[in-house]
Amino acid sequence: MIELTNESMSKHTTFRTGGNAAKFVIPESVEELKAVIRKCKEDNEKYLVIGNGSNLLVSDRGFDGTVIQIADKLGRITVNAEEIYAEAGAMLSAVARVARDNSLTGMEFASGIPGSAGGAAYMNAGAYGGEMKDIITYVDVIVNNEFKRMTCEEMEFGYRHSAAMEQDMIVTGISIKLRYGDKDKITAEMSELSKKRVEKQPLEYPSAGSTFKRPTGHFAGKLIEDTGLRGYRVGDAMVSDKHCGFVVNVGNATSDDIYQLICDVKEKVYAKFGVELEPEVRLIGEFE
Ligand SMILES: Cc1cc2nc3c(=O)[nH]c(=O)nc-3n(C[C@H](O)[C@H](O)[C@H](O)COP(=O)(O)OP(=O)(O)OC[C@H]3O[C@@H](n4cnc5c(N)ncnc54)[C@H](O)[C@@H]3O)c2cc1C
Numbered sequence: 001m002i003e004l005t006n007e008s009m010s011k012h013t014t015f016r017t018g019g020n021a022a023k024f025v026i027p028e029s030v031e032e033l034k035a036v037i038r039k040c041k042e043d044n045e046k047y048l049v050i051g052n053g054s055n056l057l058v059s060d061r062g063f064d065g066t067v068i069q070i071a072d073k074l075g076r077i078t079v080n081a082e083e084i085y086a087e088a089g090a091m092l093s094a095v096a097r098v099a100r101d102n103s104l105t106g107m108e109f110a111s112g113i114p115g116s117a118g119g120a121a122y123m124n125a126g127a128y129g130g131e132m133k134d135i136i137t138y139v140d141v142i143v144n145n146e147f148k149r150m151t152c153e154e155m156e157f158g159y160r161h162s163a164a165m166e167q168d169m170i171v172t173g174i175s176i177k178l179r180y181g182d183k184d185k186i187t188a189e190m191s192e193l194s195k196k197r198v199e200k201q202p203l204e205y206p207s208a209g210s211t212f213k214r215p216t217g218h219f220a221g222k223l224i225e226d227t228g229l230r231g232y233r234v235g236d237a238m239v240s241d242k243h244c245g246f247v248v249n250v251g252n253a254t255s256d257d258i259y260q261l262i263c264d265v266k267e268k269v270y271a272k273f274g275v276e277l278e279p280e281v282r283l284i285g286e287f288e
Contacts (some may be wrong), residue, residue, distance in 0.1 A: 001036075012069060013053035014114065016206040019047075019062030019257040019285070023078035024098030027075040030087075030172045032215040034142055035129035037170065040066050041145070048284060049170050052091065053266040055123060055208050057262075059285030070071045070118050072228040074172070079104075082180060083137070087173045088118025089241060092125070095132065095176075100190060106135055108189040112197045114209075118153030121165045126156045128193055141169040160213055160280055202240040206249035212245065220277055221245030224265055227272045234261040259287045 003025050007253030027033040040047040046065030050056060072078050075089035084104070086095045093156045096111035100256040109130030113120060120132050121139050136157075139150045141164065148169075164171060197203065212220035224230075224244040231241040233250075236255035240246040247261055 001028055001032050007032045007067070009053075009058040009067070012050065012067070013056045013058055013208070015057060015208050015249055015253075015258060016054075017060070017249060017253060017258060018058030019060045019255075021063045021065075021067035023066040025066060025070065026069045026071055026073060030074065030142075030147070032243055033068065033070070033074070033170065033172065034147070036144065037142060038066055038067070038145055043197070049118075051089065051119030051122075052114060054114045055119065055280065055282055057208065057255055057258055057279075057281050058285050059283075059287055061286050063285050070116060070171075075116075079275060082151075083177050085175045086117040087171060088115045088116060088128055088171045092117060092120050093114070093246075096190065099178055100183065100186045103180055103183045103186065105186050106178035106179035107176065108186060108193060111155070111190045112182075112194050117174050119267045120170050121155070121158055121174045122162055122169075124162050125160075128196075131159075132174075135178060137177045138170055139164075140173040141171055142168060143169045147172070147215070168204075200243055201229075202242040202246050204246050205240070205250055207240070207246050207248045210245045210248040211279060211281055212265075213280045215275050215277060216277055218273075219245070223269050223273055223275055223277070227265075227269050229265055232261070232264070234258075234264065237261040239265065259283070 006020045007024035008020055011102050045208040049068045051217050070089040072089055074087045076087045077090050078085045079102050092110045092113050109128045113125050124132050136152050139155055141148050171199050186250035229239045230244050232239045234252035238248055238250050238259035240248045269277050
């Protein structure tokens with residue numbers, strides 16, 4: 001297991017911001033993962049499990065506990081007919097490639113989401129009309145220091161929500177069910193969706209994807225644009241001028257800059273439209 005101290009979270013988040021984690025560990029097996037969590041609980045130490053850090057805003061004051069990164073050492077992918085089992089650390093893009101190589105259709109929607117299988121299940125990530133809950137059959141978790149297999153129903157998936165959020169579950173792996181299809185069509189669909197992302201999203205800058213959840217009956221990006229906030233800045237944090245739903249780091253933004261920008265956007269959109277925007281990005285640590 002890799003164990004580091006005072007590790008900058010800016011290296012582990014796609015916003016490229018955040019202070020230090022007092023401890024930063026990368027377990028190489030689910031047993032090691034379970035042991036780390038047990039130890040943190042025994043020592044009464046805070047812990048945070050992360051995947052690829054693509055939906056995180058970590059405070060500039062850091063995280064005063066142990067960050068446990070579930071990465072490629074815990075990222076095996078196995079195929080059994082139409083089912084794929086992915087350990088939590090497998091990137092969705094890698095799972096999607098395996099699906100394509102095995103002529104399995106149904107997860108093209110997720111091929112461009114830059115998260116891990118575990119993070120995607122935790123968040124019920126989705127795009128282009130699909131969500132993880134549509135393909136997940138079960139999720140393996142550690143809860144109360146025990147391994148448990150949760151059915152899709154038990155995970156209580158909703159829009160960017162899962163039971164893992166309330167019940168302190170650590171996802172160790174997911175099983176997804178796809179269908180046999182035409183490999184050329186799957187490949188074409190994935191490249192089409194990837195092209196759309198490149199065209200519409202500011203992928204040239206660090207970000208955490210859509211900053212806000214979609215409010216019922218609206219699109220966050222459209223509300224932000226119609227409030228006149230395209231290109232609005234706090235330091236080097238900016239409402240993307242390519243896609244107003246994204247906050248981007250155009251240089252040396254701090255997490256405080258990004259947080260202040262999020263607060264300003266929320267306030268201004270509420271003042272203009274009376275709609276409460278809620279961050280999709282997970283805030284970690286203290287913000288003022
Ligand atoms: C350019 C860009 C585009 C994006 N597009 C999309 C999109 O189309 N759709 C979408 O839904 N999201 C999108 N996102 C956001 C993000 O990729 C997803 O939310 C993704 O599922 C997060 O996975 P992660 O592994 O990076 O999780 P992290 O960011 O590391 O963590 C996110 C949350 O999940 C928890 N978590 C992570 N792994 C585990 C685990 N194994 N067990 C328990 N909890 C865990 C963390 O504690 C945290 O609360 C985008 C982000 C970027 C940067």
